[in-house]
Amino acid sequence: MKKQKRLAGLTQLLVPLIALLALVLFNLIRDPGFFSVEMVANNNGDPVLKGNLISILNGASELAILAMGMTLVTAASGGQDISVGALATISASVFIKVLRGGGAIGVGTILLGFLLSCLVAMAFGAFNGTLVSVFRIQPMIATLILYTCGRSVAYWINGGASPTVDSPIVTALGGFIPGVPVPTPVLIVIAVGILFALAFRLTSLGLYMQTVGINQGAARLNGINAVGMKLLAFIILGACCSVAGIIGASRLSMVNHEQLLLDIEMDAILAVAIGGNSLGGGKFRMTGSIIGAYVIQALTTTLYAMKVPSTDIKAYKALVIILLVVIGSPVVKQKVSHLWAGIRARRAGKEAA
Amino acid sequence: MENGVVLAMRKIGKVFPGVRALHDVDFTLRKGEIHALMGENGAGKSTLIKVLTGVYEKDAGEIYIDGEEGAITIRSPQEALSHGISPVYQEITLCPNLTVAENMYIGRTPGALVNWKQMEQKAGELLRNLNIPARPKQQLGSCSLAVQQMVAIARAVDGDCKVLILDEPTSSLDDKEVEMLFKLMRDLKARGVGIIFVTHFLEQVYAVSDRITVLRNGELVGEYEVGKLPQVELVAKMMGKELESLSVIKKDAQGGARAPETLYEAEGLSSSESRPFDFHIAKGEVNGFTGLLGSGRSESVRAIFGADRVTGGRVKVNGKPVRIAKPYDAMKHGIGYLPEDRKRDGIIADLSVRDNMILAMQVMKGFFHPISRADAEKFADEYIKALEIKTASQDTPVKSLSGGNQQKVILARWLLTHPQYLILDEPTRGIDVGTKTEIQRLVLKLAEEGMSVTFISSEIEEMLRTCSRLIVMRDRHIVGELTGGELTQEQVMHTIAGGGN
Amino acid sequence: MTTGTKNLRRREPLTDTQLLVTITVCIFFAMYAAAMLIWGGGFLRPQKVFDLLNDNAYLLIIACGLTTVMICGGIDISVGGVTSLVAMSCVAHMNNGGSVFTGALLALGIGLAFGAVMGYLVAYLEIQPFIVSLAGMFFARGMTTIISVDPIKNANEGFAGLMKTKIEIPWLGYTARNGNLIPARMEIGVVVALVIMVIFLVLLRKTKLGRSFYALGGNQQSALMLGVNVRRTRFLAHLLSGLLAGIAGFVFLMHTGAGNASNAAGAEMNAIASSIIGGTLLSGGVGNVLGTFFGVMTLSTIKSIVVTSGLRDPWWQSITTGAMLCFFILLQSVVLSRRGRHKAHLPAWLRGGAGKQNA
Incomplete structure (x- = not known):
């Protein structure tokens, strides 16, 4: 019985895991040294890890964090938030603005910048959340508003410029902390992941979000504040956006309103879907979305390594996505299980004969 | 085909993986007859209906319909309709965003274009004939559920309808509306339509039906004339055992001596x-x-x-x-509350039996005090046993359980909150x-x-x-x-x- | 929620679709009238309307397709990418010896191909339309840059001639400062767009296929029971959307004269916004091409107003668009909740794989 239970939980992770495995195998066959990792000295002379594996883990950081938040929003509201890229950009703008506020940039300034940017992002998240939970507007429609004007708001915050900052702390945030061989963004992802894991363990967040997503009316009749839960999901996603935005800005030590994390909302939604979660809400497994994020990044990195020009990447990505979703589609799954049942029946018949 | 018989189903069988839903079931419907189909949950009533309406394909047996030579095959709802078999389900299968007239005629008009004027005119006539209080141009969503259902019936009987199937039509109707429905049914009966009436309401069965067919555990118990089968015997046949007199569940003079x-x-x-x-x-x-x-x-x-x-x-x-x-x-x-509509307000469909049970208790413990997995499993086991809930395991999504067992899960949920x-x-x-009796007994025990x-x-x-x-x-x-x-x-x-x- | 037979008004209360469209139309006219009063000038000339139409003909075409798909309860976010791909492909083709005629055929072909593949995946394999059209968008944009990273200017004479052809309406013209009468000018693309709009008006109102779109969006299970071929209907909706995206690409090229990798960027979201402003509900079953037309007009008018009113900073346009979108969305939510329709009825594509529920 216990074994059945564990297996049942794993089947949802089947598609993303297989996809990841396929990519790994493909790369290993093509280039056995693909995943080799070496320790080199970076510009400052510190030893850091380098290699394709590292760049996959590093590059997917913002996406992984957004995918985690998006999973909650999808689960609780049954819809998608397409404004996360814009929100991340707004957060990054606030962060940079605080840092440029004058004077030297110390850890205190960074923390203040993070705090303010997080508050702003959570406020916008609350805006989205209110439209969805109080006004009962479809999440995709509600977040279309910020999608349309969010980047312009970010632009306006910094007065129409693409400001830069010059600070070793910021560089470390987006790169490597001196003495730590693992890229900082990866560490941040781990930290966020731990936070979520703790939240699920120490509170009934998971149960409530799923209940609200499956049946909001019934959730309320059991004493759950459904409106509050949905709002909370969007606020949490807002916080994730601010973390992702800060990482993104720190990599380049600047904010480019048009380019920062462009189209990342699509990737985030994709990651949630690849992770086996229903885009219509309800039960979810955050692990699936995280794996999904790395699948997407691995795909992009693989294509780059195959010298596919960056302009063509999108087309290949599309093909792989189609392949994945076709395999995961209910119709195909049914046909496969029918075939399998037929094979088993025939085998059983042969044995009996 | 015998004279006067409009539908004959013989030795129908249907198997699902692991479950024998129907076995050797016969069913006969005569012209101008209202025939009730009864059985406990899981008896096979809805499976039989779905076989007849083409939602499922039967695995064994034959279906004959008046006016057609030999056994017919029904592989899709379209085919069923073409044979004159019209179902009307409990959930309104109409589109609330379309008008009444459009709902009545969509999918039934020839040609690629829509003639609104003609459609609305014909609809108006039919609605008046059947005394249905709806206007052709009205958006269906603005009509009450009862009226929506009557529109669905009007659609079903318009045209060559030999067999009308009414699946739990009265669940959401008040008594006045039930009478309207019965009048409609008697009208149709007089016109020679055969009506299969699936319902749980015993009084209604006796009020309007001519015959009753009882199923139990996927098999036929028997076909009876209403006049010759007293209620108590009907219940006994449905339960498959001699029913101890339900009135034995007597409540003692409650309140006793103390105020x-x-x-x-x-x-x-x-x-x-x-x-x-x-x-x-x-x-x-x-x-x-x-x-x-x-x-x-x-x-x-x-x-x-x-x-x-x-x-x-x-x-x-x-x-x-x-x-x-x-x-x-x-x-x-x-205070605890078991809602009236368990599907809509009660169960959290995709969650497991266990999660459904501990839900209210968890809410009372608070957001920051999650119930441990071990405790949750213990509680679930306890109540599955105590209420005799039939489920494969406590991890089974509650939506796979039958209605009665789902109800028990929700009951367990509230009992857990003491x-x-x-x-x-x-x-x-x-x-x-059977479950009804259990629940009534439980209520009295709790009060004690x-x-x-x-x-x-x-x-x-x-x-x-x-x-x-x-x-x-x-x-x-x-x-x-x-x-x-x-x-x-x-x-x-x-x-x-x-x-x- | 009973509307009893004792309704004192003779006329039938408006359906949801009719009500939302009416609101949009009223607001549009009010807005335009205000613009005329406050800023006069350009707004007073009929040419202004034609300018708006000329610039947005392609958007109107895309939006018609998107409205159709949304009525079915689906979504198609690939249309911007397909438009861009078609524009790029056609210009490349016509520059290399193709004729205008074959260029047009190519446009239709690409559009149909995308529509057919996506339609098949959504309707027959029951995959989420969001994901499928997302992949479609990636693929189309990717192919666009594969054809050429740099912009390609049109060098085909026949096509250039087509671009220059304008329909002139002298009596709607205006007198320039030098005394010459300048007639109002409308591009061919606009005619195409208006014709398509009329075709879709008829399609959605008068044909069985059109009505089955509404049925599908209203309640997919019911539609199935009522005899609608759900799969084929959904397939055709996506096919039409793809076809229209193809036509839009050709029209876009006629307007801009060059293929560019960033063509029609964000067009799909603009089309969705236009549809929403025009009264189409994402949940399906409600929507109207006429409303979408006014949605497009409203969107473009507001952008024009922003520019005219002197808010020159580049961010004002999208901020005002966003604000307007917010206004319409809230208004629709309030109106519909007062009608009692506000139990958010999620469309089939958001219900994840449960498109064909167990009967």
């Missing part, structure tokens, strides 16, 4: 759905709200629980004034007779142990058996309160009809 303490009292309690009313219940008392459907019973208890928006009133629990504005408040004061006061709104609806219970049921018999006090409602007003010797069917009917108290 019982009042647990809950409300003065002038009103909500967005219910007019101001006074109510009180003592510890260990079982009371009921009765009245016709639509009289406001559910709305009243929902006001008590805070499920609807409370707009006024003073409430006291255990003598102390409290404020109950939402379900959570009620739960904090030890409420002082439990409100059960139609706990026995859509449930097989000191729990106050409010019990609502459309079957007055059940309430008379379990309640010591009945509040009678009509048109959203309380019109009477019956206790002790007044608790008889006649007195209830009388009070509802306007005798008053």
Whole structure:
């Protein structure tokens, strides 16, 4: 019985895991040294890890964090938030603005910048959340508003410029902390992941979000504040956006309103879907979305390594996505299980004969 | 085909992985006959209907229909329709965003273009003929559920309809609407249409049907004429055993010698759905709200629980004034509520049996105190055993359980919170007779142990058996309160009809 | 929610679709009238309307397709990408010896191909339309840059001639400062767009296929029971959307004269916004091409107003668009909730794989 239970939980992770495995195998066959990792000295002379594996883990950081938040929003509201890229950009703008506020940039300034940017992002998240939970507007429609004007708001915050900052702390945030061989963004992802894991363990967040997503009316009749839960999901996603935005800005030590994390909302939604979660809400497994994020990044990195020009990447990505979703589609799954049942029946018949 | 027979199903079999849903089932429908199809949940009624309407394909047996040579095949709803078999389901299978006329004719008109004028004219005629209060150009979504259902029936019988299947048509109708429906059915009967009437309401079966076919565990028990089968025997056949007299579940003179303490009292309690009313219940008392459907019973208890928006009133629990504005408040004061519509308001479909059970308890423990997995499993095991819930495991998603077992899961959910006061709104609806008895017994046992219970049921018999006090409602007003010797069917009917108290 | 037979008004209350469209139309006219009063000038000339139409003809075409798909309860976010791909492909083709005629055929072909593949995946394999059209968008944009990273200017004479052809309406013209009468000018693309709009008006109102779109969006299970071929209907909706995206690409090229990798960026979101402003509900079953037309006009008018009113900073346009979108969305939510329709009825594509529920 216990074994059945564990297996049942794993089947949802089947598609993303297989996809990841396929990519790994493909790369290993093509280039056995693909995943080799070496320790080199970076510009400052510190030893850091380098290699394709590292760049996959590093590059997917913002996406992984957004995918985690998006999973909650999808689960609780049954819809998608397409404004996360814009929100991340707004957060990054606030962060940079605080840092440029004058004077030297110390850890205190960074923390203040993070705090303010997080508050702003959570406020916008609350805006989205209110439209969805109080006004009962479809999440995709509600977040279309910020999608349309969010980047312009970010632009306006910094007065129409693409400001830069010059600070070793910021560089470390987006790169490597001196003495730590693992890229900082990866560490941040781990930290966020731990936070979520703790939240699920120490509170009934998971149960409530799923209940609200499956049946909001019934959730309320059991004493759950459904409106509050949905709002909370969007606020949490807002916080994730601010973390992702800060990482993104720190990599380049600047904010480019048009380019920062462009189209990342699509990737985030994709990651949630690849992770086996229903885009219509309800039960979810955050692990699936995280794996999904790395699948997407691995795909992009693989294509780059195959010298596919960056302009063509999108087309290949599309093909792989189609392949994945076709395999995961209910119709195909049914046909496969029918075939399998037929094979088993025939085998059983042969044995009996 | 025998004379007068419009539909004959012979030796029908249908198997699903692991389950033999139908085996060797016969069913005969005559022209101009209203034939009730009955059986407990899981008996195979809906499977038989789905085979007949082309949703499932039968694995064995033959179907014959009047006017066609030899056995027919029905592989899709379209094919069923083409043979003159028209189903009308309990869930309205119409499109609420389209107009009444369009709903009646969509999918049935020839050609690629839509002739609105003609469609609306024909629809108007048909609606008038059948006395249905709807206008052709009206958006269907703006009609009441009862009217929507009648539109669905109008669509079904327009054209060459030999067999009309009504699947639980009266569940959401009030008595006036049920009478309208019966009149429609008798009209159609007179025109020679054969009607298969699937329902749980025993009184309705006897009011309007000519024959009854009973299924149990996927097999045919028998076909009987209504006049020759008394209610008690029917129930016995459905349960498959000699039914111990249900009236044996006698409630002792409740309240005993001591004056019982009042647990809950409300003065002038009103909500967005219910007019101001006074109510009180003592510890260990079982009371009921009765009245016709639509009289406001559910709305009243929902006001008590805070499920609807409370707009006024003073409430006291255990003598102390409290404020109950939402379900959570009620739960904090030890009140539990089993909702009327378990599918919509009760079960959390995709979650496991275990998660469904611990839900309310978890809410009461608080957001920051999650119930450990081990504890949750223990509780679930305990109640699965105690209530005899049939489920593959506690991890099974609750949506895979039958209606009766789902109801038990929700009951377990509230029992786990050890409420002082439990409100059960139609706990026995859509449930097989065996489980019904279990639940009634349980209610009396809980009351004996000191729990106050409010019990609502459309079957007055059940309430008379379990309640010591009945509040009678009509048109959203309380019109009477019956206790002790007044608790008889006649007195209830009388009070509802306007005798008053 | 009973509307009893004792309704004192003779006329039938408006359906949801009719009500939302009426609101949009009223607001549009009010807005335009205000613009005329406050800023006069350009707004007073009929040419202004034609300018708006000329610039947005392609958007109107895309939006018609998107409205159709949304009525079915689906979504198609690939249309911007397909438009861009078609524009790029056609210009490349016509520059290399293709004729205008074959260029047009190519446009239709690409559009149909995308529509057919996506339609098949959504309708027959029951995959989420959001994901499928997302992949479609990636693929189309990717192919656009594969054809050429740099912009390609049109060098085909026949096509250039087509671009220059304008329909002139002298009596709607205006007198320039030098006394010459300048007639109002409308591009061919606009005619194409208006014709398509009329075709879709008829399609959605008068044909069985059109009505089955509404049925599908209103309640997919019911539609199935009522005899609608759900799969084929959904397939055709996506096919039409793809076809229209193809036509839009050709029209876009006629307007801009060059293929560019960033063509029609964000067009799909603009089309969705236009549809929403025009009264189409994402949940399906409600929507109207006429409303979408006014949605497009409203969107473009507001952008024009922003520019005219002197808010020159580049961010004002999208902020005002966002604000307007917010206004319409809230208004629709309030209106519909007062009608009692506000139990958010999620469309089939958001219900994840449960498109064909167990009967």
